[in-house]
Each structure stands twice: as structure tokens, then as C-alpha cells.
Amino acid sequence: MPGFAATNNTVSGVAAQVDGVFLFITLVGLFFFVLTQGFLIYFALRYRRKKREEPAETPYITGSHWLETLWVVIPSLVVLAIFIYGYLVYRTIRTPPADAVEIQVTARQWLYQFTYPDGRTAVNEVRVEVGRPVKFLMKSADVIHGLYLPDFRVKMDILPGSYTYLWVQPEQVGKYEIYCTEYCGTGHSVMRAVMIVMNHEDYGRWVKQEEKPETLSLTKKGEKLTENSGCLACHSLDGTARVGPTLKGLFGKKVALADGKSVVADETYIRESILEPNAKLVQGFPPVMPTFQGVLKDEDITAIIAYIKTVK
Amino acid sequence: MSGTESHGGETPAQALATAKLGIWTFLATEVLLFGGLFTCYIVFRLKYPELFYTEHLKLNRPLGLVNTVVLITSSLTMALGIAAMKQGLRRRATACISLTILLACGFLGVKYVEWSEDFSHGLYPGTNLFFSLYFMMTGLHGIHVVAGICALCWVLVLARRGRFSPEYSTPVEITGLYWHFVDLVWIYLFPLLYLVG
């Protein structure tokens, strides 16, 4: 944003336009700020009287029609201008180009699942091509969430029961953060994702690689999936408990369950924990883990389990 | 509601005007309290006209009609009671107020029958949006009827104790205005819920 922001506004045309409105209002605001505060402070000092001093004689001024009309009319015109400018840019924000790539977003506590037009899915990470407009078609599986791309100056709430949309046309290669901006419970602040903007060649290469069978080792693939599926929002790898229990040293450990029983964390248990998180609840943790049924494929879970085995 | 206390060396007529302003302000808040429910009703009826049509047929129209007549009549007896009180006809006034209370209880009785019937058909708040609205609206109205009965009983006791005169009958008039308002709300609820769904 103008002046003091950590982000720049060349990432998209819309961002630059929004910053234009921001700048305009800042200038208007600054004008009225200097005007009012200036007189306020000037008068307060200029006409000041010393403590315990008798008040000086003051004029009996009760108003002035033309002055008051002036400061009704001028602000009215100014705010009208702000409204119109804000509205014009808003129209751009709300009108996606017809050729935009449509990416479906399903939000749930506390992750985003992206579905590409060809059916591939990814969690908390979405890759797009530079220069190609993208339209996110969004709905929520539980409560209201938000999707906010601060660098692009756009955000939209994600509702259960109906679709909302948001579009961007990234002009710069890079990694951009996505934040959840509608309060959605305990994990609200860890509900983040990234949008990776790639150039044409890289994007093509990535699509190909995704289509080809995995060349990575099973544990490497598992590591990648654990990172990208949002597990780390709730589970640590270093032994601290976050929203959920740590994954460190989990495999083979005896886990105390909420119903007083206990269970050894083997492949079956971990698979079940991922597909039906509420079937066996770990003692001391709330039943908030989302199911990954339909999000992670069978072989993905196998890879994750293989990876969890290595986190010691 | 109970804002009938006035003071400050006013004449009874001034005190009455003050109390009236108070109760009308209170009724203004009531309009907006019910207003939330009416807004829900309009929104959902525009969204799901068929649901409202099919579901409203499940209500007991004759009982709704009876209740409308009962409530309108209770408004009449209330108005007559106030007029009588202003003439100093205490016996007639207390009779009218008692009748009003009786009719109000009758209204609640009929509501009780209706609701039990609904429950026995498995219709609850939460069954669908129409019945949620039906129960919330008639429920909130019912609470107002109960409050009205309490106020009327209090007025009746005061009347029996001879607290009122042609010059001073402020509590009776105030309660009357509240009671007519309760009637007014029903005048809209009846067609909205029973007749046009």
C-alpha cells in the first residue's frame, strides 16, 4: 500500500486500482485532518488563558449560515466522489473475465481444499499460471470462513449452503499467502494457505509431473502430503501439543483415549484417525479434526503413515 | 408496562398524558421486536412459497378463526371496561375486565389444544421453516398474552380495592392499550399463518 506497506501493488491490476482508491481517500482524509486538527490545535493554543486568570472578554458569536452551509455542501460532494470511485473499482473486483479458470474451493475447519478443473485436488496450496485470470468458486462444509489474498487486496467470505466467488489475475510469479478472515473457531488463525503463481513453463512442467506417477520415495511423498494437507496447522512434529496431539513418536505409542480405553497407534489406528477422526478421540483433545475422507486418496494415506513412522 | 408511576406535582390529566407517551413508546419497541419475526416470515415465504402453502394447510383453521374472534371480543370488553371506569361504574368495569381475563385464558386454552394437536402430528419447531415460524410467532405472541393477563389481574385487584375513579384510571387505560396491541399483532398473525401461509 502507498508508503508504508510491506506488500507491493504490482501483483495484479486490481491491487493497483484498490490502492488508487485508498490513496484518494487518504488525500481527502489528510486534507480534512490537517484542516480540522490544525484549527483545533491553533485555536486551543492561540486563545489559551493562564490558570486562575480571569476570562478575557469574548465575542457573542452564535453561528454563521453561510459557513454552516459550506461545511454541509463540501463534505457531501466529497463523500459522493469517494463513493463513486470506490464503486467503480468494486465493479471490477466483482466481475471476473469470462475466460477465467475456475477453481473450486471447499473450506472447512480449518483448511482449504482446492479442486482444479481437471479434478485434481490439493489442500492449502493452489498453483496458478501468471497472467491467467482465476476464479475461485467457494463453499464451506461447516461454518463461515473467509478467503483473503492480502497482496491482491481481495477477500470474500465462504458460506455454508451457497457459493460465493472471488477472482484474481496474478501478474507476478511468486508465493502469496491466503488467510482466513472470518472467525471460525479455535484454529481460525492457523487456517492459511498459499497461492503459488508460476510462469508458463514451470506450470506446464508441474501439471505433467502431477499427472505422472510419483517418482518420490514413499516417506518423502508422505512428508510433502503432511505439509500440504494442513496437518501441521494442528499437529507439531517436535513434541508440543497444539490443537491436536503431536505426531512425534506417535507410531507404536500407546495412546490414551477419551473414553478411558487405550490403543496402540498402528497403521489401522492412524488410518482411522485420518478418515474418521471422531471414532477414537485422544484424551484431552477436542473433537475438531476434520475428516480427510475424499480429500486424501488411499495411497496418500499410506504415504503419510510411512512418514509418521519416521517422525521420532 | 408498569410505568404508571408519575410525579412532580402534575395534575392527573398530565400524569395520564405522560403515562400514555410511555406506553406508546413501549409499543414502538414491541413493533420492532415482532418486526424481526415478520422479516423472517417475508424472507422465507418469498423463498419457499410452496413449502408455506402445503404446510399452512396442516394448521387448524377453524380454531384459528375462533381464537381471532375471542381476542377481538376481549379487546371490546377491555374498551368497554375502560369506558365504564371513566364513568365511575366500578361494578361494570370490574366485570368487563374479568371477562377480558376470561377470554384471554380462553385464547390460551385454544392455543394449548392447537399446539398439542400439532405435537401429536409430529409438528415441532424445527420440523421445517414454516412450523418454526409458526411456533416462534404464536409463542412470542402467547408470552405477550400471558403478560397481559398478569397486568389485567393486577388492574383488577386495584379496581376491587377501589383505587380508580373517573379522574384517575391511568393503569387501566395503559393496560388496555397494551392489550389492544396484543390483539393487533394477532390480527396480522392469523391471516399470515392460517389463511395465506
Added chain:
Amino acid sequence: MPDDIAPSPPADRGYLTEKGFLSWACTLDHKRIGLLYLGTTLLFFLVGGVFALLLRMKLMYPGEELFSNKAYNVFFTLHGIMMIFLFIIPAIPSALGNFLIPLMIGARDVAFPRLNIFSYWIFLAGIIVILASLASPLDTGWTFYTPYSATTGAAVTVLSFGIFLVGMSSILTGLNFIVTIHRLRAPGLTWFRLPLFIWSMYATSIIQVLATPVVGITFLLLAAERIFGVGFFDPAKGGDPLLFQHFFWFYSHPVVYVMILPAMGIVSEILPVFARKPIFGYKGIAYSSLAIAFIGFLVWGHHMFVSGMSDVAGIIFSFLTFFVAVPTGVKVFNWIATLYRGSISLDAPMLYSLTFIFLFIIGGLTGPFLGALATNVHLHDTYFVVAHFHYTMMGGTVIGLFAGLHYWFPKMFGRMYSERRALTAWLLIFFGFNITFFSMFILGVQGMPRRWAEYPERFQPLHIASTAGSWFLALGTVLMFWNLFRSLFRGGPAQPDPWGSKTLEWRTGSPPPTHNFAEIPTVTEWPYGFGKKEKERE
């Protein structure tokens, strides 16, 4: 301390003479009821302030340090609920309004004294119910958006009834004031001779009476949603979660003017007295209160621009939002014009009033950033909003309340406070406040979302600055209250009219007697007749 005045209690304790629990709990005296509200609401300001300090502590660190994210969510919810429902909404209207309205209009009490104490009891009952809901702490934010609030395990149902009660108390108070102002004005006190505080309280009362019932029904429906599953807000049942937001903001936007209008009224009283000048544009200020109250009802949708509401509604609401700025501007300009060629003494009440204007302008001028559609999309639910509303509520209303407390303290208790300590406190508050909250504007523009317990590390430096500011702010606040509190017992006696004011409350003892006036005064002119007319000066 040189400033300290020997503890010699005022000879006549006025309405404070009678002692004992019942003489307070069952009092019908509007002044005592006002003090009851004042004590209760200030208590919740302090408790809410302690929660704020906890929030700020946690936000020094980007990770899950100090306490859990869940606890953070509970703390900001409680901070919001206490500050809004238990402090700021009742603080000026119910406390100062109750104390001052009858005195200022030359009446012996409000129109319905019993209703008045009754609404205080309801308020207490509401508080108790709200506190009972702490058994299962709330984590919804003060906005209670469905479906989260309808499904969370926290005690939202209990809380709903608490809010309903508190709301009812607010309604009854507003009702009482409307009728009082209409019916009990002293002889000769025509509408255009009314003090501007009365005008602002009249406008406030209208909002309380017409908007609060809607929040009442909203919370009843929320409770019904949780108890019966009525489904109005539940998309699975065909309901609409945005309907809740409409209802909530239909109340909660106008209510920001319930907070700010009385503070504006206070400032309009103080400025002419300390500048020894008539208020500039009396009618403009009076009518703008009504205009703000009315336009305030038309703009609630500006909280919902990115909620999925229809674009047309968004455009309408954005358009209307801007027109609140016009009557507000009239007030600001008129206040500043009042200072012109005055003879200004910067005593504590005046200093706080000028600070109110200074900070409120910043808070107000950031409103158009949020009201403009394009920028709102970027700024919504970021710290920009948090900064905006703290500048208006803390910098505006609370500072206005402080101004009022210093101004009417001698009238309320018949004692003076230490001016020097009041100025030290002001210094700490002023700088602490700006450090705390100005950083938040920058954070917001950079994209820091609100209600976030953890955040990306790049935001940390500004958060640390903000937290450091909050400590100065807390220190100043505590010092200010300490100054007033100890003056309750040790302050020197106050004159009936220590500031040379002309409104009616100064025409009776300090503290006033139980029935306010020995004889009801007759009013012959407006209360701002300071200064000399040109022809008289010759």
C-alpha cells in the same frame, strides 16, 4: 503533595446523605441510580481492560505462546462483550444520562422512577446471567455469527438470555428518557433552549428504543436455534446465515451512535464553558444528532460487504454510509468554530474534550476507507477495523466519558480532584493510546487479520509497539481512576458552580439535594450565553 487539598468534607451531603444498602438498592432517586450504573459499568471497563491487556500480551509473540489459541479466542470475546454490552452502551446513557437529564431540564426526577430502578435490576440480572455463561466460556467473538455460534459448545444459549435482559434494561432507560424530555421540562425550557447534551440523549434514546428490540429477538432466535433447531440461520434447513448478520447489524450499527452521541453531547456542554463562548451553530449541532441517529439506521449493511450479500444491497449501503459523515462533520466544524476567539482554559474536562475531538476525527475519517466498497474488500476484518473502532470507541466515547466525569465530578460528589494528577494521567493516556492503536492501522493495511491468535512473523514489530503502548494506556487509566477514587474521600469541597456553567444542574447544591431543586427554576434563555454582543461591548 502540594496539589492535595485538606480533607474537609462538604457540609451538605445532599442526596448522598442517607446511608445503607437498601437506601441504594431500592432507591428511586435518579442520581443514585445513575451512580449505581456508573459503578457497575466502570467495573466492567476495568475487567474488560484487563482482558485487553492479556490480548496484547499474547500478541507480542507470533506463535502459540503464553496461553492457548482457544483461550485467546475466549479473551477477545469476553473483552468485546464486556466492553460493548456491559460498559459502553450503558455507561454514558444510563449513568450520566440518569444523573443529569432531570437536573438539566429542571425536573425532580425522571418520568418513571420505579421503572428506572427496575431497569437497573434487570441490568444486574442480565450481568449475572452473562457471567453464568462463563461456566462454559464463550469463543464466538462479540458478533456471534451463525452457524458457528449455533454449533459451538460454549454457553451461547445462556448468554443470549443475558443479552436479552441487558437489552431490555437499555430499552426501558431510553423510554424513560424520551418521556422525561417530552414531559418534564421546567417552565420556559423550550426545545431550542435545551442543553445539547439533552438533544444528544434524546437522539440516543430513540436509537435505544427502536434498535434494541431487534437485537432482543435476534438473540432469542439464536437461542431457539440452539434449543429447538428452528433453522432460520441454518442453511441445512433452508435458513440463511446472512439473515442473522442483517439482524445483528440492524442493531449493532445504530448502537455505535448510542455510544458516540452522548459523548458528543458532553463535549458540546464543556466547550462553551471553558472557552467562555456561546456554542457555534446550536441548531446545527442539535439537528445533526437526530440526523446521525436516523441515517445510522440505514447503513448496517456496510459490515457485510464481503459476506456474500447481494452487490446491489452493498452499493446501496455503501452510498448511505457516507452520509453519516456529513452531520458528524457539522458537529466537528461547529465545535472548532466555538473555540475561535474564545478565552480557553485547559482544565482537565476541556483537555479531555479536545482530545475527544482529536481522536474521534482520526477514528471518523477512517470510516470512509471502510465504507468505500473497493477499500473495504481489502480492509474488512483486518486490524484496520480494530484500529478504527478503538479510535471511535476508546478514543471517542471513553475519552468523552472521562471528560464528563471530570466535569461533573464536583456536582456528583461535592468534592474536587487533583488537577495535577488528572493532567499526568491524561498525558499517559494520550500517548499510550496513540501508540497502541495507530500501529494497528498500519498492521491492517499490511493485511493482518483480526481475531488471530497466531500470525506471520513479519507483523511482529508493530504488535510489540502496540503492546508497549497498551501499558502506558493502562497506567494512565489506572492513575485517572485512582485520582477520582481518592477524591471521593479526600477531595476538598466543591462550589455549586465551580466552572461558571449556565446549565440548570449548576443552579443547585453540589451534591444536589434529593429532589434536585428547592424550587423548580424558570428558564428564560439558552444555556450558552457567554461572551458579549458587539453593541453591548461599546
Added chain:
Amino acid sequence: MLNTSSTKAYRTYILVWLALLVLTVVTWLVSYVHLGMLNVTVAMLIASMKALLVALFFMHLRYENRLLWAFAIIPLGFLTLIIGGTLADVLLRD
């Protein structure tokens, strides 16, 4: 206000009551005739006539001053506000 000729007052009340009953029966009968959207309009028109009768006569609005009229009408204005604002969203959402 109602003055001494209160037999006339009683008569007015009873006439109003009769009118209310008649209107109730009419709205009841009309509801069996299928008029499409008109059904709602007719029902609301009749309800408003009834409401007006109650307000004017039973609630004495007819005999009250302008201030009280304002207090009675203003809340209705705000009721239309909340309904209108909400509909501006709900009806026009895509």
C-alpha cells in the same frame, strides 16, 4: 377523549367490534378463493383495515394529539426499513 355522552362511546365500540367480526369472516372466506398472489394482498389489506379500526377507536388514536400519532407511526417506518434493507439483499442475491 371520550366525553360524557358515553352511551355513544359504548355504541361506537360495539359497532367497531361488529365491523371487526365481519372483516374476519370476509378474510376467512376469501382465503378459500384462489387468487394467486392476490390472496396475500387481500388478506393484508383486510388485516390493515382491522388494525386501523383497533388503533383508531379501541386505542383512541383518533382522539389523540400529533405527538402520539408520531409515536404510533414512526416505528412502522423503521419496520419497513429493516424489511426493505434485508430484502434488498435476499431478493437480489445471485
